[in-house]
Amino acid sequence: MSASWYGTEAPPLGARVDLTTVRQELLRLDDGEYAHVVPSGASMRPVFLPGASYTELFTAGRDLLRLLRRTLLESAPTAAGRVAALGADPAMYPLFMDDPAEEAYATCIARPDVMVGATGPKFVEFNIGSGIGGVVDTSLHSAAWTAAFGGLERAPFRAVDPLAVRDELFVRAARDLAVKPAVAIVGTLRDLGGRPSRYFELQAESLRRRGLDAEFFEPEDLVEGLGLPGAPRFQLGLRHFTILEWREHGIDFTPMRSALDAGCKLIASQTAYLIANKKVLGWVSEGRPWMTAQDRETVERYLPWTRVTGERSVSWRGATRPLPELLLAAPEEFVLKPAIGMSGQQVLVGRHCPAEEWRRAVTAAVTAEDHIVQEYVEPVPYLMEFTDSTCSAGSVSGTYEAEIVPVFSPFLFGERDAGCMVRYLPPEDRGIVSVHGTGALSNVAVAAR
Numbered sequence: 001m002s003a004s005w006y007g008t009e010a011p012p013l014g015a016r017v018d019l020t021t022v023r024q025e026l027l028r029l030d031d032g033e034y035a036h037v038v039p040s041g042a043s044m045r046p047v048f049l050p051g052a053s054y055t056e057l058f059t060a061g062r063d064l065l066r067l068l069r070r071t072l073l074e075s076a077p078t079a080a081g082r083v084a085a086l087g088a089d090p091a092m093y094p095l096f097m098d099d100p101a102e103e104a105y106a107t108c109i110a111r112p113d114v115m116v117g118a119t120g121p122k123f124v125e126f127n128i129g130s131g132i133g134g135v136v137d138t139s140l141h142s143a144a145w146t147a148a149f150g151g152l153e154r155a156p157f158r159a160v161d162p163l164a165v166r167d168e169l170f171v172r173a174a175r176d177l178a179v180k181p182a183v184a185i186v187g188t189l190r191d192l193g194g195r196p197s198r199y200f201e202l203q204a205e206s207l208r209r210r211g212l213d214a215e216f217f218e219p220e221d222l223v224e225g226l227g228l229p230g231a232p233r234f235q236l237g238l239r240h241f242t243i244l245e246w247r248e249h250g251i252d253f254t255p256m257r258s259a260l261d262a263g264c265k266l267i268a269s270q271t272a273y274l275i276a277n278k279k280v281l282g283w284v285s286e287g288r289p290w291m292t293a294q295d296r297e298t299v300e301r302y303l304p305w306t307r308v309t310g311e312r313s314v315s316w317r318g319a320t321r322p323l324p325e326l327l328l329a330a331p332e333e334f335v336l337k338p339a340i341g342m343s344g345q346q347v348l349v350g351r352h353c354p355a356e357e358w359r360r361a362v363t364a365a366v367t368a369e370d371h372i373v374q375e376y377v378e379p380v381p382y383l384m385e386f387t388d389s390t391c392s393a394g395s396v397s398g399t400y401e402a403e404i405v406p407v408f409s410p411f412l413f414g415e416r417d418a419g420c421m422v423r424y425l426p427p428e429d430r431g432i433v434s435v436h437g438t439g440a441l442s443n444v445a446v447a448a449r
Helices: 019-030 050-075 079-087 136-146 162-176 198-211 219-226 243-249 254-261 271-275 279-288 292-301 323-329 357-369
Strands: 048-049 109-117 120-128 182-187 213-219 236-239 266-267 306-307 313-316 317-323 334-338 371-375 382-387 399-404 407-413 417-423 441-448
Touching: 048 050, 050 109, 050 120, 050 271, 050 292, 050 407, 050 417, 079 271, 109 334, 120 271, 120 292, 136 162, 136 198, 136 417, 136 441, 162 198, 162 219, 162 236, 162 399, 162 417, 182 219, 182 254, 198 213, 213 219, 219 254, 236 243, 236 313, 254 313, 254 399, 279 292, 279 371, 313 323, 317 407, 323 357, 334 357, 357 371
Parallel strands: 048 441, 182 213, 182 236, 236 266
Antiparallel strands: 109 120, 109 407, 306 371, 313 317, 334 371, 382 399, 407 417, 417 441
């Protein structure tokens, strides 16, 4: 099934372009700061998918996101109870709102990560909340490819701009919450290594083009920027951070708490990061009593077998066995992941892990009950065309084809198609693909016309 999922026909002849043209488009779009989005020696085209396959990523993603949401919300009636049900550290969740918006905007911004296996797409992870990566790069990348192929009408594919769809989410939020159409973008350049960057200003400019007043604030500037104490200048905020990252930076959360207490609604809400806890993925995979037959079919089709680690028995391929025994007996079948984590950190792939390291990791994870274990998805490669030399000083001298293993990341903003990032390692590299720091090439998946 998966080979045909990629499409049985090669991309149309017009579906490649000299990368010099793409680089010129990036320079035109943003003065070159994001020229790394299409690096020299990289892919000659986007990742083309048949329309039905592209649509399936979003249809299945929405269905699974709804199941994750309901599973978390039904685990306990209160936010504190849900944190306890997950066995999570309450200090990691300090910014709940005492407002209906807390639950209403819990899954409004999401980016699942998807591998394509023998039976089709498998959703290996859900990143939920406004701190997800790749939105700006995907927006610029989509615009560059589209322009290089002659614009929206002439390009042999359909690409969606994630910034535009997210902007519309905030337009609707301002209307639905009856607040001024203005958005405070709350983030920090420390997440970008502290280097000068227009990363946040690009997002503010995009919001302004859709009629929203928008301004970026570092956390230390937020209270003054909102005009507190008193009625906040901005009653909507784009929460562009994660607690984990900001704790590592030593950032004080008091300004964010003050903003929330003054009535500024930071979305996506704190509950988003509870739903993103990978234990919830394990609960959904194992099944909930309220699930319908269709729910269970969706889970079976699109989620790899996933369980929360612990000293217990599990059903695996028709047999019941103690989970620790199963993991130690068949490491090649499993991947071990921390329940809270990002960028592929501390993920162990059993078949690529030394036996003693795997044994120690399994023992620790089972004892702490702070990991999930997931069935390994054997990826089906995709054939990509690459440049065979750099193009920084002129035209490309030639190309070659090679198989890559793509990770698809469809953006769901307000449950709407917001474009699809795709990442993969260069053909000669091996390892875990992450949105940060692995040398992965960034691209976009598009729907072939």
